[in-house]
Amino acid sequence: MDQVQKLLKRIDTYGEQMIQAQRELVAIPALGPTSGGEGEMKKALVVQRWLEDLGLTVLHEDCPDDRVPDGVRPNLWGVMPGGDGPTVWVLGHLDVVPEGDRSLWSSDPWKLRVEGDLIYGRGVMDDHAALVSGFFALKALKEEGMAPAGDVGLIAVADEETGSAYGLEYLLKTRPEMFSPQDLILVPDVGEPDGSFIEVAEKSMLWLKVTVRGKQVHGSTPHKGVNALYTAARMMIAARELAQGFGAADPLFDPMVSTCEPTRKEAGVSNINTVPGRDVFYIDCRILPGLDLDQVMSAFEQRFGAIAAEEGAQVELEVINRVQAPEATDPKAPVVQALVRAIQRARGLEPTVGGVGGGTVASFFRRLNLPVAVWYSCEQSVHQPDEFARVSSMIADAKVLALIYAGQA
Ligand SMILES: [Zn+2]
Structure with a gap:
């Protein structure tokens, strides 16, 4: 078995650990102050601990906000150093939307419920699945003793659900030098259930x-x-x-x-x-x-x-x-092409590259002419009661990301 096959095989064993990670995240209702919450710091510290346990240094660019007890909204990232290849960024968001009408939920939205391959709870899909897949792909590389082809950074931002002024918009304003047009920037936040759709444009x-x-x-x-x-x-x-x-x-x-x-x-x-x-x-x-x-x-x-x-x-x-939508990311951009190849290799699927009618945080990157691909295996449960995600999809997405991290896409 070659090293890449071993890497993918290892990810197959992560199901229980991914469930445990989701359980930890779901128990923290990271609601922004406009949704009546205390912000994202508690959840940010969990993600920080995961990254530090992998031996990564975690940096913060927190945005002041005196409406929350911590006085800031957390934006953090950890980078695994790699070779000369392009830097890969995976960005997920920490905040979630409120539970909505509680009577429409079959169980406590803030307590993970597991039913076979399905896990239920507010945020499991949007956007915990992104953070979990992105993280476990890094963990697989580390445990296989493989260095990434280029630096790989996992970013967790605040305030995606209520405008991003305290999240990605702030990060890009404060740290514009962090990203370069050569980077492969992935935002797992929109997609199809089978992971076959890559979003490059918005109306x-x-x-x-x-x-x-x-x-x-x-x-x-x-x-x-x-x-x-x-x-x-x-x-x-x-x-x-x-x-x-x-x-x-x-x-x-x-x-x-x-x-x-x-x-x-x-x-x-x-x-x-x-x-x-x-x-x-x-x-x-x-x-x-x-x-x-x-x-x-x-x-x-x-x-x-x-x-x-x-x-x-x-x-x-x-x-x-x-x-006003920014210019689309070129479907031929390296990040899109790497993603297409990784999806083909890890999932045996022919992905569709296209645009959507709504806006995502990717527009903040595109406005700065940074190519970005929005993709993950996304169920239509986002923002709904009984929000759910699939363990098998998190595993499949982690494989796709691991191939990109390893420069094997
Ligand atoms: Zn989202």
């Missing part, structure tokens, strides 16, 4: 509130009023039409096009025989990267303004949320 996000004002009249005399609901309906149809003009189809994404979808609708009149004089609805726009959201906004203003004028109504557009 921009624009959430709009549309308020239409007309003139309320009796339902029997619509010609005397201005129907705000009818006007809004015309705008909803126009929104989908406008979306078709926002960029050429990009096969990285599913769907390949920009989408502008009417979603929420506020209640209007409660009776049937009144023509409403006011209507409020919302549009969730996911726009292909490379398109300027200012242009999208002015297209909406023009088109909706024209519809309102035709109907004799007024329209007001309000931006509820706006995130």
Whole structure:
């Protein structure tokens, strides 16, 4: 058996230890202060102990935050020194989302429940599985006496679930010299259950509130009023039409096009025989990267303004949320290619490289022109009651990461 096979075989034996590691993490509800929690320090110290037990030096770039008892939000990393190869970074986050409606959980969200291959608890998938796989891949190298091809760093950050101002955004602002475009940066935080999806791009996000004002009249005399609901309906149809003009189809994404979808609708009149004089609805726009959201906004203003004028109504557009996506990571970037080869070798899978409609922390790297791949085996249990992860997936992901660490991808 060659050394790489021994490395992968060793990872197969880690199931019980991974469960124990998850048990330790789940028992610490690392909620940020905006979620009513005390922050991530207790959990950070657990990860720090793991890394120190491997003989790694742990560094911190904690962000001051006087809303939490420790006064800081922890961002830490340990680096295993390697050869001349590119530095590999694996970044996971310490914080979790609240339990939500407790009655929807089958067991205590803060106490790990194990059922065969499945483990349940808040955070087991998002994002403990990333920290656990990243860590056990390092442990396997250490126990096999193998040096990584380049330095390998495992990073644990705070505040991913509530904006990252105290987490990755702070780390990148304070330590910009830590990362180079030659590094292989992996963010295990989005993916498919079988680990076959590698995210390299994100759409921009624009959430709009549309308020239409007309003139309320009796339902029997619509010609005397201005129907705000009818006007809004015309705008909803126009929104989908406008979306078709926002960029050429990009096969990285599913769907390949920009989408502008009417979603929420506020209640209007409660009776049937009144023509409403006011209507409020919302549009969730996911726009292909490379398109300027200012242009999208002015297209909406023009088109909706024209519809309102035709109907004799007024329209007001309000931006509820706006995130301009950075340029995509090149699917040919070394980090993506290494990941593709490692997934093929460790899992016998042909991965898909593509984009997603939502935002991840990878955008903070991409804004600095640092190529980054977002990937892991992710169940659709994230942020849900009975959040679960699979031990077999953590083992499989640790193998993929170990191949990359060892320069064997
Ligand atoms: Zn996450």
